[in-house]
Amino acid sequence: MRKKKKDIKKIIAGIDLGGTNVYMLLIDSKGKIYGEKHFPTLSEKGPDGVIENIILQLKDVVKKAGFNLKDIWRIGIGSPGPLDSKKGIIFGAVNLPGWKYVKLKEKIEKATGVKTGVDNDANCAIYGEKWLGAGKNFNNIIGLTLGTGIGGGIIIDGKLIRGTNYNAGEIGHMSINPEGIVCKCGAKGCYEQYASASAIANFAKEKIKKGAKTIITEIVKGDINKITSKTVYEALLNNDKLAKEIWDEFIKFLAAGIANLLNIFNPELIVIAGGVINAGDKLFIPLRQAVKKQTFEIIYNVAKILPAKLGERAGAIGAAGLMLFEGDFYEL
Amino acid sequence: MRKKKKDIKKIIAGIDLGGTNVYMLLIDSKGKIYGEKHFPTLSEKGPDGVIENIILQLKDVVKKAGFNLKDIWRIGIGSPGPLDSKKGIIFGAVNLPGWKYVKLKEKIEKATGVKTGVDNDANCAIYGEKWLGAGKNFNNIIGLTLGTGIGGGIIIDGKLIRGTNYNAGEIGHMSINPEGIVCKCGAKGCYEQYASASAIANFAKEKIKKGAKTIITEIVKGDINKITSKTVYEALLNNDKLAKEIWDEFIKFLAAGIANLLNIFNPELIVIAGGVINAGDKLFIPLRQAVKKQTFEIIYNVAKILPAKLGERAGAIGAAGLMLFEGDFYEL
Numbered sequence: 001m002r003k004k005k006k007d008i009k010k011i012i013a014g015i016d017l018g019g020t021n022v023y024m025l026l027i028d029s030k031g032k033i034y035g036e037k038h039f040p041t042l043s044e045k046g047p048d049g050v051i052e053n054i055i056l057q058l059k060d061v062v063k064k065a066g067f068n069l070k071d072i073w074r075i076g077i078g079s080p081g082p083l084d085s086k087k088g089i090i091f092g093a094v095n096l097p098g099w100k101y102v103k104l105k106e107k108i109e110k111a112t113g114v115k116t117g118v119d120n121d122a123n124c125a126i127y128g129e130k131w132l133g134a135g136k137n138f139n140n141i142i143g144l145t146l147g148t149g150i151g152g153g154i155i156i157d158g159k160l161i162r163g164t165n166y167n168a169g170e171i172g173h174m175s176i177n178p179e180g181i182v183c184k185c186g187a188k189g190c191y192e193q194y195a196s197a198s199a200i201a202n203f204a205k206e207k208i209k210k211g212a213k214t215i216i217t218e219i220v221k222g223d224i225n226k227i228t229s230k231t232v233y234e235a236l237l238n239n240d241k242l243a244k245e246i247w248d249e250f251i252k253f254l255a256a257g258i259a260n261l262l263n264i265f266n267p268e269l270i271v272i273a274g275g276v277i278n279a280g281d282k283l284f285i286p287l288r289q290a291v292k293k294q295t296f297e298i299i300y301n302v303a304k305i306l307p308a309k310l311g312e313r314a315g316a317i318g319a320a321g322l323m324l325f326e327g328d329f330y331e332l
Numbered sequence: 333m334r335k336k337k338k339d340i341k342k343i344i345a346g347i348d349l350g351g352t353n354v355y356m357l358l359i360d361s362k363g364k365i366y367g368e369k370h371f372p373t374l375s376e377k378g379p380d381g382v383i384e385n386i387i388l389q390l391k392d393v394v395k396k397a398g399f400n401l402k403d404i405w406r407i408g409i410g411s412p413g414p415l416d417s418k419k420g421i422i423f424g425a426v427n428l429p430g431w432k433y434v435k436l437k438e439k440i441e442k443a444t445g446v447k448t449g450v451d452n453d454a455n456c457a458i459y460g461e462k463w464l465g466a467g468k469n470f471n472n473i474i475g476l477t478l479g480t481g482i483g484g485g486i487i488i489d490g491k492l493i494r495g496t497n498y499n500a501g502e503i504g505h506m507s508i509n510p511e512g513i514v515c516k517c518g519a520k521g522c523y524e525q526y527a528s529a530s531a532i533a534n535f536a537k538e539k540i541k542k543g544a545k546t547i548i549t550e551i552v553k554g555d556i557n558k559i560t561s562k563t564v565y566e567a568l569l570n571n572d573k574l575a576k577e578i579w580d581e582f583i584k585f586l587a588a589g590i591a592n593l594l595n596i597f598n599p600e601l602i603v604i605a606g607g608v609i610n611a612g613d614k615l616f617i618p619l620r621q622a623v624k625k626q627t628f629e630i631i632y633n634v635a636k637i638l639p640a641k642l643g644e645r646a647g648a649i650g651a652a653g654l655m656l657f658e659g660d661f662y663e664l
Binding site: 082140152154156161162163164165166167168169170171173174175176177178185186187188189252253256259260263264265266267268293294295296298299302303 | 414472484486488493494495496497498499500501502503505506507508509510517518519520521584585588591592595596597598599600625626627628630631634635
């Protein structure tokens, strides 16, 4: 018996390709998840090895969910960049050795026979939050992912802002001090030098090198290279003075960038992703207070500042969502 | 004899309401100008006096162009704000004493019988440049007007970005230093404190008060309150050392903000308006060099940085253009 039309769902594979891990899931247009998998990227195998493994894992996920590859309507991939999201070509990626001008879209389409699109990981994560997470009921959203750097995604009137050659959203490289810390991009005072997870760790390392007394040193057993934002947060919870100082600085700078984005975009929502959001009220309450001081009341009053909801799944969900709602852009 | 259909043009009145002067013109959908007038705002007469005068002058312009008021299809007004562009209400304006919650759209419609829309002056000026000026062939444009402050206008995919409650584009209040100069908005380090025409004059005043030797003092005959950006520029042309120092600082900060806008929006065009652009190559050549250093090559390479072309007419032209192309927004 033929399936009734209403039973036929568009199943999309969403893949979040990271330097360390890959997150993969099968999802339909209603957001129902049919299968998912989390596995090491094996980046040491180079682009072809990584891609081969992804295909293998995809076939496994598809099979376990009771489908065939031909049941998959589209594949969406979130990838580190820089990349050309229109053509699905990765120009390079710091955490993916050997990835130089990799035609990811073409390779995946050839291996699977499924129409595929690629976008940068921050865009995908923010789009995921818009589709099924913290941004569900919003159309004007600025998203920030706080990690090693700061990734950004901008959604206006429900659509991702891409820019002239698809490089919009480099919010981590908005300078908040033209005479500030030199960034690896070459510019001075980039936002991510002050308000990323790495920035928290770096502030701590510097101050300890200068002789600051803190339990952070004990937590990492004297090896200051092991300090992460999590270490600083742990010390903060133990009422460590230095940790409090660093946390306050971080919030001040994070707020400065968010205030800028409010003044520029007058959005409905700022959504923040990354491990740091686990700090909850210890982050969001002082953050909102600091942002309020630096922007117009009329703009502040209509803007929510919320933590992301989808965690590690955000990128894969967003990559699938983009294929579903913005397929034209990827020429699918 | 009845006019043939092809002869019937949509004539729009574009009005740029400033604190000192009003610029008014009649323009059709092809950009042909049928009449124009420039007159003092008479802001001391308060909102009703100013509006009455505008209506009188409009009737005069219309008559001289050989039309009747009923031949005017729509009226577009650029006004200082803050304002509600959707409803056409001016909440207040520093340079228009007595303007508190003035229902400008309603008053003009009542007096003329012509559908009217209001938007902020910077949006109108940038939109004018997009329609008939420096931005004619571009769809992704960020515009800056450098004056007492810095006004901003953002055009993406050919449309003005408005924000949740129509306050997007406050680029002058993007902070470029969270520990910087306190702005009249209450925040620290706002862009307009560093890169507006007033900022140039303020830098000069401060340095002279601290004892700097410069021909600027001679130009203003010892009255440092008379220093404007133009004075500093005049001194620059005379190889004044202090003027050069101030000019270089100004360009550094102007570039920092533009680099941010490039990284955020990846636009095709940054268009800069205001008297300062008369400096030509002395501004734009070092500005482009400084911007290039602070943004990604892939983003810099597709972005032009150009002076505005329409001068004083930009706001009136843009106000008319918005009524023509974005009339739905104003519920016309």
